[in-house]
Amino acid sequence: MFLQVGDLAKATGKTVRAIHLYEELGLLRAHERSKGRYRLFTEEALVRVRWIAKLQNLGLSLSEIQELVREQEASGSAVFAATRLRELYRAKLEATRRKIAELRALEAELEESLSFLSACNTACEPALPVHSCPTCERHPERPNAPELVVGAHVSS
Template sequence: MSSAVETSQLLRVGDLARLTGKTVRAIHLYEELGLLQPATRSSGGFRLYGASAVERVRWIDLLHGAGFSLHEMSELLRSWWSADLGPEAMERLRALFEKKLAETRAALDRFRRLEGELEQGLAYLETCRACATPEAPVKACARCGQDHGMAGEPALVAGITATPERGRRGARGPFVRLEELDKTPTGGIEA
């Protein structure tokens, strides 16, 4: 195959960006981080990429969607290519994937808890519509006596409606008046 034909099958950076939905700057950043390398340069000095570059950008997108940072991807590639033997490279990759899977599962647990908190907050707020009138001051919400059908305010609602007067739990509680901060021995920071 002649070099003219080979060059015609290569992609300039703008073409690679369009094919992958990325910006030219993103492609350059991937190159700076060692995630992507041009196959060659044109006689005019333009970066030229082969078909494997499209696959690499898709791989970057896939890992990004899985929660990997660009730095982690760069480290993953360095780890892979610095291994002397295939089994060693596979073991390094396996360890990185296991770590990311554990992080992903922990994040899912946090999101499930947040989902429950949001559902409770929405259910609680839905009962507020009965007493909501255009002229009701927001301060009234902090002293609400309405039965919301729950043992107490969900944490996401309680955090908003809590006032120092309502939520004060003594000197070591979370609510301290600003004027009292200067009276503490540590200048407002409790030990």
Template sequence: RALHLYEERGLLVPSERSKGGYRMYNYDAVLRVRWISKLQEMGFSLTQIQEILHSWEHSQSAPGAMRRLQDLYREKLDETRAQLERLQGLEQELSASLDYLETCDTCDPERLVGSCSACDVHAPKDPAPELVAGIQPLSCEHTVAKQIAAANTSPRTES
């Protein structure tokens, strides 16, 4: 089905047809299908792939065509690296959240979920990661409990 779509879009041409009408593809066509697949994995749409191919086929100079392809791949590499950084940050946040939540296994099963915002199992200097803190109820009590906890841990000066 994908091969037929690629043909409709002008991305692929069968080398010949069998006597039964089946499309026959040569090795170059197989390479083209793999190339299309890789570009789609990188986030390119079929329309964008058509534009890349059209630009390539109508290029006046081989070095110019290669330079445009190089620029395109360099831009995609930069985007991929930025995405990897974001994903690594998310991985760290998920890992920290799971580590934090493992402590919750020791909590009394009779406690209600609303008491989690005033948890005394975690050390005051061990704040909940955002992925855990964000699910806590939004209430004045939560804010007041945090302020009281912060006030109790700050150094006091006596007059």
């Protein structure tokens, strides 16, 4: 019927310690306790823990989540609470889009670097030492190496 803390942990992929922490921070409450003070959670707790995890993925720290929870609980009006939530989510949507763009740029750089490096295995003289890379002439398609490759060779 109820979930013990270990069940909740398994179901969410978090550890028991993490769930305890969330409760300490006020992000989560057990529905009730057993005679022996065991925490007993309902399935709503599952939703809550997953929600916390998503917010963490969105880049919120636990104390920011704490703030949010307090705000939501304190705001009497549902409309007001919804408005605050929207503001937060709108900001996070923009941030997420920026992050995606950044990662896409990195993805492209990785792809370029991989194709550049693949030539090293076929065209390079096996005995050449690393420090000869900067003067390498064997990349006709891409005379100036990608930053991810150059960066690995500079020792200043």
